[in-house]
Amino acid sequence: MSDDPRFGLRRSVTLPGPLRLDGGVLFSPVDIAYETYGTLNADASNAILVCHALTGDQHLASEHPVTGKPGWWARMVGPGKPIDTNRWFVICSNVLGSCLGSSGPATINPVTGQPWGMQFPVITIRDMVRAQAMLLDHFGIDRLFAVVGGSMGGMQALSWAATFPERVRAAVVIASAARHSAQNIAFHEVGRQAIMADPKWRGGAYYAAQDPPAAGLAVARMAAHITYLSEAGLTAKFGRKLQGREAKTFGFDADFQVESYLRHQGLAFVDRFDANSYLYITRALDYFDLAEEHGGLLANAFRASKARFCVVSFDTDWLYPTAESRTIAHALNAAGAPASFVELSSPFGHDAFLLESPELDRVIGGFLAAGERP
């Protein structure tokens, strides 16, 4: 393990729990893998929790140990960057149910000594947040300077403000939604059915055979990946360009660049992600409905909150379109919570929050810095 702050500190902790899950299970112990960047100050008042998306991980601003790629938000987080590690202590933990070191279906069930597989309890976004709160307790952090997240990370940020209103001073919710729509659920169901239709899935008990349902998971990823991109972005990037040839082959190879790209996305994904984790996390997303957790009225979720909110959407995001962010902003207004809402323009669809976006940098940097003013 390197202590070099450029690479973060690759760490994990086993917390005794128990963690009471929304499904009723008392889960323990709870493994949480995390990375931190920067230094926690003496009164533990400068912590920012960054929450990752569906297939994201804790390697926020440091090299991913499997892919060797830079951290997924290295652009945003680091010394002098919008989430400035010279000023703030930044934490990112792998969500409960995932497969990068935190407890999930691929980890060992202590009762059986075998991987959990589908015996792992179904979890919710709020359960992920509760596990993160346990990690903050472990760090002695009572209150977050901010919680920040895009996509599923934004749902966690919302859930943080709703579940632990005293522990959040500011929340940044990017390209997200307060509930999964029927179309969102439908796309996830396609992915789950693709995994479960793969005979290698074996009801989730594929770990011993070391032959995971890669084909099904790749199809699931391909379907989801389309929803992360805009139609215009796909057209600009690929259009109908052929893949390394002059003419169509009149066959079923990847004639078009977009086919080749999607196949690559599917194949690359199976090297870094567990199929069962994909089932569990998509389920958590589909179950997410913050209003439902608060008597059916979204504003109720924020009435006890002490946080300032920053809500950001992208105009070409059709997975969690601007209308979803507007719904959040309206509910925050109704609850009397200080909230700013901005729709940014980008050709890149949902994925825009992960890509170069000087406007997003300015919005986040400015919003966070404003929290330091007395």
Add this chain to the structure above:
Amino acid sequence: MSDDPRFGLRRSVTLPGPLRLDGGVLFSPVDIAYETYGTLNADASNAILVCHALTGDQHLASEHPVTGKPGWWARMVGPGKPIDTNRWFVICSNVLGSCLGSSGPATINPVTGQPWGMQFPVITIRDMVRAQAMLLDHFGIDRLFAVVGGSMGGMQALSWAATFPERVRAAVVIASAARHSAQNIAFHEVGRQAIMADPKWRGGAYYAAQDPPAAGLAVARMAAHITYLSEAGLTAKFGRKLQGREAKTFGFDADFQVESYLRHQGLAFVDRFDANSYLYITRALDYFDLAEEHGGLLANAFRASKARFCVVSFDTDWLYPTAESRTIAHALNAAGAPASFVELSSPFGHDAFLLESPELDRVIGGFLAAGERP
């Protein structure tokens, strides 16, 4: 076979060919299954060809022999209906490559005596149209009163006007496009990969085992089905409503109605469609680019045309959005072709053209009737 005109006439014909395909193959013989409604007049001037969509069939206005359901456009075609079988002789034939009686991967390769499987030649939309032209020759129909189609049927209508400009007096193109976009290709590639990932696909040679790749085909259908519906339509129909229960199960059964609906769509589809045909027809769609066939300029496709055109889109169709129809209308204008273009409002997305739509009825009925005026 019933001669009762309420049920159409279930027929097929084997034409000697050869049919020269875009891929270079000389294909023969050519089986074409078709239905007709109404009576061909003495000078064979009252024929309307209706072209079906990807998974459609020739059972346009008569009961489907497998599902027992009414014809897919019984609403539109019949005595006194917008496509009035009292006035016109209406033909609908199963496209080349499909699996409802026309030559396709599930039919017998006369050379081997076995089903073609993946030895069937890759075909194009224009090849489908050429096969239909052979059927018209068989009927002694030199010129169509009109060619009408929605979705892939609209592409055939466009291809008819471009390929046989002397043989088309009018073309109705509904919820369609002059080329497949990168996003269209991407969704189809997900479907193809889902089928090919199913071990039961066996490289397309699954007919003898009578155990087709149903799971892969169902996933393909589920992914495609989402693109046929609008986000707003899904929300209105299903929202986050649970399936026959009060609370979430915290499991992986179909908790949400939209999951159950999609699973049903997948399962019902495999009973009536061949997985290899799905590969071939999606390939034909992805290959479709009418401009590319005419020197890169769409207007060129229509310069020799003698037809009037009616182009219709639906505002919530995100598979073939209004912009695609507008592109067609602009090209028709540039080519000096008489063309009307209308965007209709519907909550139902791409599928709107198959559903109750009095506006569509009026547009089609009015446009066709105008062709009878001297």
